[in-house]
Amino acid sequence: MPKSRAAHLSRRGVLAAGGVLGLGAVLAACGDGDTKKDSGNGSxxxxxxxxxxxxxxxxxxxxxxxxxxxxxxxxxxxxxxxxxxxxxxxxxxxxxxxxxxxxxxxxxxxxxxxxxxxxxxxxxxxxxxxxxxxxxxxxxxxxxxxxxxxxxxxxxxxxxxxxxxxxxxxxxxxxxxxxxxxxxxxxxxxxxxAKNVADAKARFEKAAARLRSAAKANPGLKVLIGSGSADLFYVSAAKPGADTRYFQELGLTFVEPKVNAQGFFEELSWENVGKYKADIIMLDNRTGTLQANDLKGKPTWNQLPAVKAGQVIPRVTEPIFSYDKCAPILEDLAAAVEKAKKVS
Structure with a gap:
């Protein structure tokens, strides 16, 4: 599950919360949609x-x-x-x-x-x-x-x-x-x-093959899926995520945390952030989560082998599920695995 929202979920215990404005007379205005053409991307x-x-x-x-x-x-x-x-x-x-x-x-x-x-x-x-x-x-x-x-x-x-x-x-x-x-x-x-879709799909499939080859060439690497907040570091299981489950199918080995009752991640205090050893850290890239530069003030973060080796990469935690947007995710991960060294 996405971590910037997961922090809320762990506190609230629900998937959605928030205030609501009354509908009032606006409800009566709902009806058949406007038929005006919107060009979008033309497809x-x-x-x-x-x-x-x-x-x-x-x-x-x-x-x-x-x-x-x-x-x-x-x-x-x-x-x-x-x-x-x-x-x-x-x-x-x-x-x-x-x-x-x-x-x-x-x-x-x-x-x-x-x-x-x-x-x-x-x-x-x-x-x-x-x-x-x-x-x-x-x-x-x-x-x-x-x-x-x-x-x-x-x-x-x-x-x-x-x-x-x-x-x-x-x-x-x-x-x-x-x-x-x-x-x-x-x-x-x-x-x-459409040509743009076909081209993007071909790029996606090529990138997947590249990641599979990179994983095969570096079988000893271990990857940790993480997300940082001020008080906690979340370590995710690979299987729940559509992205990380696929990376696992392509041959990557992931740290398997002791997940909480929700089944998505384990919460670690910053004192215990070194509980799991990893060669690469995939760090939640979304707005609202702490990025690698933000974490430099955390002494325990700086001691992690992957951090010392400069092997921290962004994780697109909530992918945009199109070939066009997922192909670069695979390409970037393949490049990181190809050049990564065993440090844990």
Whole structure:
């Protein structure tokens, strides 16, 4: 599970929390979506007619009278749909940094052209959502039936406004998740044979082969998946993450922590951060987590063999599940493994 949110989960014990604004008269305004064409990246066939049906990863079959055009999605999911050629009207989740630049999870989205309904954990503006006249809401799942970044306290009101689609992001692998996003995008009018998609897929497959070869050539390396906060260091298990499970399938060996009851990670105090030895540390790269430069003030961090060897690399903890965005992740990891030395 993503660590910047996992810190909240460990304290709250739930996947979503936060305040909610009353719907008031805005609820009555919800109706059929605007049919104005949005060009996106040019691949989606916005003239495609309905009815539309899609079976999501909850096993829920979602149906509408026409192919949805007013789409609202979790930011990372919206970014993946964009790469496949499907535009969205609104997003929720980390989208804009304090300086106005796009968050890493926004990918290639033009964040000036989408309505941002919530930018932080627990934030979702229900009135703005209703005003978009949404036809479908799309997000990920890390735990069954828990819709990522849809706050528990307002989810009933949110889910009354439009049907929802949820795609697995845990306990699976990157290729499988990408394929599901591709299937969803195609159902929404995207061209599965578009050149940009085909080229990105070929790059992804080449990068996967490179990582497999690098892992085979360096069988003794051990990788630790970590995320830093002021008080705790989180060490993740590999299997729950679609990215790290796939890296494991490609041959990498990961530290296996004693995970908590939620099954995703182990919390370590900074005094105990050296509990596990590793040659490479993959460090959560998202906004809200401490990065390698931020951790220089932690003496125990500086004593870790991987840190001393300069073998700390970013982990894209919440990947954008498109071939275009996942190929560079594989390439960068392969390069790191190729040049890494055994230090633990």
């Amino acid at each position: 989606a066939d916005n003239a495609k007619k309905g009815p539309w049906t899609f079976k999501d990863d909850r096993g829920t079959t979602v149906s509408t009278k026409a192919v949805p055009k007013n789409i609202v999605a979790f930011t990372g999911t919206a970014a993946a749909l964009h790469d496949f050629g499907v535009p969205v009207k609104g997003v929720f989740g980390p989208t804009k940094l304090p300086d106005g630049k796009p968050d890493v999870q926004a990918g290639s989205l033009d964040i000036s052209k989408v309505e941002i309904l919530g930018n932080v954990w627990g934030e979702f503006n229900v009135e703005k959502y209703a005003a978009l006249r949404p036809e479908v809401l799309i997000t990920n799942m890390w735990i069954k039936d828990q819709l990522w970044f849809v706050p528990d306290e307002s989810k009933d009101k949110i889910l009354k406004l439009a049907p929802s689609v949820a795609l697995w992001a845990a306990d699976t692998t990157i290729p499988k998740v990408i394929q599901r996003h591709a299937e969803l995008a195609e159902s929404l009018g995207a061209d599965p044979k």
